[in-house]
Amino acid sequence: MGALEGLALGLLLWRVQLQMFLNQTIRSRQAGRIAGTIAGAAVILIAWSWEAFITWLGVLASHRVVLRIDPVQVLSLAFLAYTGVLVFSSLLFSLNALLLNPDLDVLLAAPRSVESVLASRMVVQVLRLSLLSLLFTAPALVVLAIANHNPLIPFAFAALYVLYPVFVVVIISLVSLLLIRVIPVGRGREVLTLFGIALGIGINLANFLLNPAFRDSGFARRPGLTPPLPDIPAASASWLPSGWAGRSAAAVLRGDLVTAGQWMLLLLAVSAAIFTAGSVLNGRLYMAGWIQAVRPRRRHATPRVRRLGGALPLLSPVLAAIVIKDWRMRTRDLAQLVRFIMPVVFLFVIFGLRFPRLLSAVHSLGDGPPAAMIGLIPAWILLFSLSISLGLSAVSLEGKSIWVYAASPNSTLRLLQAKCWSTALPTAFVVALAALVAEILIQPGWLWAVAAVVLAIAEAAAVTTVMVGIGAVFARFDWTDARRMMHPVGIFVGMGLFSVVSGASALLLVISIALAAVTRFPLYTTWLAAMTISVGGAIAVAALSILFGNQRLRGLEVG
């Protein structure tokens, strides 16, 4: 009863979400929103066209080459891998939907059973996940339908997308309600973020250590040898939902609709049973007061951090206050801290594990600017990641608390100045450290190495400033979820400008080497001149972006 009522309520909530989406996009009268919708639609269209093209190439290739791959195994593996995505997104969703979202009180106050309210949340999550799956795979499915002369393929997959996530969503909802017995609700998101990082690093490490493709010595392809594929034989087991979905999908693709229907029916029956049982259990757990099980812990500022006291050498008290406040906010909020630490950790995983092979390749270049500049690549990747994540979010970090600064007797330019310091200091420090370590290991000659590290620091400061300015132009102050701090257009512009700065620097390096060879000028002179121009250009762009950012902030009204 609760499950059926939940289904109806879920569809009602889904309709409301759809209405809100339409109001914000198609029905919006704001020029910016309309432009955003058109741009978003264009991006989706391009991605769809590309996906359709690639699938079409795959279909053509499959007619020429006979691959000894079992479609059931491959599709079951795909569904098993998809389960991982479902688990993580459901964990985040469950915490929000079942415990944190403010509309929960409104729903619970309505004359609906608790079971149906919680079940409705699961329905919304299942619909959302299936729609996303369809969004990502629709072009490939349409191409396969045309190639196989089977128009039912997209519909059959759509049905699988609706049925398959049910058991994951139900189990994760139950687990979330049980987990908060141990983790306070307010910290749930942080714990999940930590879990996500550990999972990400674990998967990368396991992939590197276990995946045969990475254990292959050298990148050369050996003719006649099938590239090794990672495999989990249990994925297609007939007792696992991934096996049922895989069998059903494979049967649809080969046109065997009876077999496809049988496996789909099994999935439907099990999903319905799990959903019904899960709705009842969820309701019971909720009613039993499990959410009040953990008292919120009082969190203090540690004495070590308290000693910061608000002073930084060379900075005025206002600038220092903002820099220290931002540092505290970034380091105390796990979601913010991850933005800072994640790139460093992944760089270590990506470069650190492959470093010996890369190092020997760079050593073969000998002394000089090419080796010194190649040594800057890890630092450059870090700069890209940190400047985007910290710089673009620097002004938005204030969020709804922007009134505190806006009501104070300080100019917007001073705020931007402080934000530049608060992002450039950590970024330049990490970038310099990465550059220094790489140059010490590469040893391109001390003069080149020192110049390269100085260049890295100067570019880091300039590029971060560029990002702070862009972040100010596209600042968002109404976010409640840290993931929404950055405006998509801001990210796009920031990445574009970073590419321009990187491209110009690389071009100038090549020109300086060519110029030295042609004019017989000392290479160091031409290289230094080229890098000075590169940094000068970046500073000019930074000044412009701060100018635009300041204009935006000057016009800001805290309504």
Next chain:
Amino acid sequence: MGRLGTVLSTRLLTKRYGSLTAVEDLDLEVGAGELFGFLGPNGAGKTTTIKMLVGLLRPTSGNARVAGIDIADEPEKAKALIGYVPDAATLYDKLSAREFLEFSGDLYHVERRLRDRRIAALLKLFDLQERGDDFLSGYSRGMRQKVSLAAALLHDPQVLFLDEPTVGLDPQSARQMKDILQDFCREGKTVFFSTHILEIAERMCTRLAIINHGRLVAMGSLQELRHMVGQDGQSLEQIFLDLTGTREDDVSAVLRGLES
């Protein structure tokens, strides 16, 4: 008017959002040492007015002056004289109250030793000494309101603007806040606050202004407002209802309609 002359004035202050006029041609004069109550029904334009007076919103037309300084022309100079407590103060959750006050002090250019001395005194005044090093994320709405008021007082402003200051406060804290505001005014400084709680306004305010649909409908002492509606001895609530057009019989009629 305050005994020490005008400290806050607005002239034809107007704020429009497209076709919607939130505040229209508002003329106010508030004297030094006054505790000025700004009343109005929901959506009357109280918060918009306060936000224009503290420089968070730019007026569409007209001007506002604090101690003779135009807030739009010289915002930084004017803001240095202002303390502001919003209705629902969004504070930095990951800072402790002490750290937030240190941050506020630095933003308002309060010398460091003086700042630390005042923070200690304000935390004591608001009974927040024990929780001063707890993160603000763990504070109740009332405690946040206290931290917000402490931050507004830290730089010793000339004019204090408060938007619904007593919302979320328990009776003891509300009383404490009233005492603090009255002490503040006794020092010749000005408090400008909006409220829905008419009893508080009636007991505390030296002068009142009532705004409805963005327009000023009355301004003066309670006695002057009584004269204005022509009925001496009336409560502020009755005056407010008369001036804003909300009649008890209208409400009863609507409620009866719901029953049928």
